[in-house]
Amino acid sequence: MYQDLSFMKVPLPEDVLKLKIYGDYAGTQKMIRYFLEEKDIPQALRKRLEIEQEVIGVMGGNEYPFTYDEALEIMTSHLRDFKKEELDHLKEISAADWIYIDGEVHFQRRFYENLIKTRPDYAKRVITENPEDEKQNHINQNLLNDNIHYMKEHGGRTVHTRIRSTIKAKKEFEEVGRKVRVHLPIPKVYEQVSNVEIHASNPEITYVAPFDAPQRTVYFETELKENQEFMIEYSFDYHVNYVELDPAKVSEEQPDFCLEEQTPHIVFTPYLRELRDELAGDETNPIILARRFYDFVTTKVMYSFMREYFTIECIPEYCAINLKG
Known part of the structure; x- marks a missing residue:
């Protein structure tokens, strides 16, 4: 069911929130049903509670096992x-x-x-059964450090990548003879990606999206065979520039696009406005301001794997309050 997640900005009723915080998810669902079925509530609150039914299903599932x-x-x-x-x-x-x-x-x-x-x-305290794993981790870290030095010295780097991507139906869902429509993602061409080339596919490709498609895929349409695997093999060049930012070279023209609120996650909440003002102070140079915000995120916020983002009402505020994300 499609959900308009912008309604996540609507607060939950206190009784629903108390049950949720305690972890009584069966009770939370029961309370939500009471609001939805027994009470005459505004549409905005109804939509929020319908979303929360899905959120509770995730939280009470296998997210915290x-x-x-x-x-x-x-x-x-x-x-x-x-x-x-x-x-x-x-x-x-x-x-x-x-x-x-x-x-x-x-x-x-x-x-x-x-x-x-x-x-x-x-x-450092992990008990490793295979010493080669620890050796490989050390090699990977050295490769990362070497790449950073190379990009600083040469102003960027181009990497040629070749990928083979496959997908097939699980046996319990396989319907031999049924017409199926399958999409597999491939790169679109833009500033950093070039020389995209398809080398092989199976079965024959029905349609390839144009180079500038917003979400580019190859499309297969066929009658499903037993144990059929759909495959695409492609390559591309990926280039990243290294730019040493200089506050003295800031352009007077600054972007004015993608700066508006977009609920539920791009919301200029009172707390985020206070944090913005605290970090900015009297500074007006965009690069220095960007560095201050970057430093806050990288030095004050602990990088962390997160639960399903769908269960978080406002991701930036969650990150700025809990100092993890």
């Missing part, structure tokens, strides 16, 4: 000398994402992977 004991077992089995007190601390400082489900703490499905990616001290 691990109980406290299960999370502790994951950490102690993967990290050397991990202690219960460490998990308590990670929970207390919101480094390990958690919610209440029926009043009990549950951790997010990727909480362990998130900690390993964002906290080097924990990454």
Whole structure:
């Protein structure tokens, strides 16, 4: 069902919110049904509650599967000398994402992977069965550092990439003989992407979207065969410039597009306006301002894997308040 997510800006009724925070998702759904079926409510609130029915389905599903004991077992089995007190601390400082489900703490499905990616001290304690994995991680980091130095020295870099992409129906959904319509994404040509070339496909392509299509795909239309796999192999050049920003070279003409609000996530809330004013101060140079906002995000906000974005009412405000995202 299509949902107009702009209605996520509408607040939830207090009784719905209390049940949601406690993690009583069955009770939350029951309360929402009461509002929708028994009360004469404004259309804006009705649409908000209809969206919340979907949100609760995600939150109460497999987004937070691990109980406290299960999370502790994951950490102690993967990290050397991990202690219960460490998990308590990670929970207390919101480094390990958690919610209440029926009043009990549950951790997010990727909480362990998130900690390993964002906290080097924990990454060093991972119990690795294969030493080659640790060696490969070191190689990858060196490649990244070398690439940064190369781009600074040469003003950018072009990389040639070749990709083979496939898709097939799961066996339980396979309907042999049925006409199917299949799309596989391919690159569009724009400032950074050029020399897009299709090398192979299976079956024969029915239609290729033009180079400037907003969402470019190849399209297959055929009668489905048993165990049929749809494949496209293509290559392209990807170029990125390295630009050393100089506040003294700022143009007097600044962009005026894509600056408007777009609910629910591009909203100039009172808190975000206060944060903007605090970071900007009396500065007017766009590059210096951009650097201040960049520094806030990269030094004050902890990078973190997030739960499904659909369940967050306003992503930038969530990030600026919780200092993670």
